[in-house]
Amino acid sequence: GESVGLHLPTLSVQEGDNSIINCAYSNSASDYFIWYKQESGKGPQFIIDIRSNMDKRQGQRVTVLLNKTVKHLSLQIAATQPGDSAVYFCAENIRGGKLIFGQGTELSVKP
Amino acid sequence: KAGVTQTPRYLIKTRGQQVTLSCSPISGHRSVSWYQQTPGQGLQFLFEYFSETQRNKGNFPGRFSGRQFSNSRSEMNVSTLELGDSALYLCASSLAEWENEQFFGPGTRLTVL
Numbered sequence: 001g002e003s004v005g006l007h008l009p010t011l012s013v014q015e016g017d018n019s020i021i022n023c024a025y026s027n028s029a030s031d032y033f034i035w036y037k038q039e040s041g042k043g044p045q046f047i048i049d050i051r052s053n054m055d056k057r058q059g060q061r062v063t064v065l066l067n068k069t070v071k072h073l074s075l076q077i078a079a080t081q082p083g084d085s086a087v088y089f090c091a092e093n094i095r096g097g098k099l100i101f102g103q104g105t106e107l108s109v110k111p
Numbered sequence: 112k113a114g115v116t117q118t119p120r121y122l123i124k125t126r127g128q129q130v131t132l133s134c135s136p137i138s139g140h141r142s143v144s145w146y147q148q149t150p151g152q153g154l155q156f157l158f159e160y161f162s163e164t165q166r167n168k169g170n171f172p173g174r175f176s177g178r179q180f181s182n183s184r185s186e187m188n189v190s191t192l193e194l195g196d197s198a199l200y201l202c203a204s205s206l207a208e209w210e211n212e213q214f215f216g217p218g219t220r221l222t223v224l
Contacts, residue, residue, distance in 0.1 A: 034212070043115070043201050043215030044154075089154065098144065098167040099203075099213065101154035 012108045019077040019109075023090030023102045028071065030092035034099070035064060035075045039086045047075070047088075077107075085109045113138065115204050115216035123222045129190040132219045136183050136204030142166075143185040144213060145177060148199040157200075160185055189221075197223045 013019050025033065031052040036044035050057045050064045050073075057064050063076040073090050087106045091099040116135045124130050136143050144167075145157040156169040160179035177187040183204075189196055199220050203213035 036215075041217075043203075043217050046212060046214065049212060091154075098156050098159055098169075099146075099154075100156065101146075103153050 009103070010106045010108065012110060013080050015080060015082060015109055015111050017080055019075075019080045019084070019107060021075045021077075021088050021105045021107065023073040023075075023105075025071050025073060025090065025092040025102070026100065027092060027094055028068075030094050030100075032093040033064070033066060033073055034091045034093070035062075035073075036089045036091060036101075037084075037086045038089065038104070044089060080107075080109050082109045082111055115202055115214055117200075117202050117216040117219050119219060120217065121220045121222075123224060124192050125224050126192055126194060128192050129188060130192060130221060131186055131188045132200055132202075132221070134185045134187075134202030134204075134216060136185070136202075137214055140204035140206050140214070141183050142205045142207065142213075143179055143183065144203045144205075145185070145187050146201040146203065147171070148201055148218070149197075154201070157187065192223045194223050197221060 034049045035047040037047050038044045048059045048062050048064050050066050055066050061078045065074045085108055087104045089104045090102040093099055118133045142161045144159040146154050148154045158165055158177050159167040163179045174190045179185045199218040201215055201218045203215045205213045
């Protein structure tokens with residue numbers, strides 16, 4: 001499954017499929033970007049980050065892509081599992097200690 | 112290593128009251144940031160402290176204030192509570208002044224009646 005547009009609040013995928021969550025950021029001076037996962041009743045949990053001098057970074061089952069030309073971030077989750085169900089936020093860091101968050105995308109994984 | 116802790120976890124107040132929320136960062140972390148999370152506005156930055164000094168501040172009214180102690184623990188205070196202050200207040204800590212990765216606590220759920 002793939003989210004359509006930058007402001008789609010909900011993404012529903014089948015277990016085992018790949019998920020792509022998109023995000024637009026606002027400030028061209030941002031030099032650091034993070035994806036967070038937030039489960040119900042918990043605080044945001046760090047997933048993966050990327051610095052502005054990179055355009056791709058891979059983690060375990062996750063990949064972040066950065067397109068500075070259009071100020072766009074994406075998070076790809078391979079072989080999505082029910083435990084991946086959560087709200088995903090992108091965040092940009094302009095200077096240390098202050099994060100600007102996107103609105104979030106709710107990922108729902110159907111077994 | 113223990114994570115970021117926040118107390119209390121839940122709080123109910125009435126309009127006009129004030130409230131103080133507490134955050135204990137991860138041991139060794141010196142930067143503490145506060146965020147407000149609401150369904151309508153999402154996650155919004157309140158302020159950030161490093162070595163007992165406020166370094167960054169978001170666009171919130173002066174009713175919202177904070178401080179950091181010498182052991183890096185932080186408190187935030189909201190005076191003259193309004194219904195719209197009902198939210199999840201999240202605290203995040205990071206290791207050093209220019210460290211970007213922030214670790215979040217579970218939050219304090221504030222309900223204003």
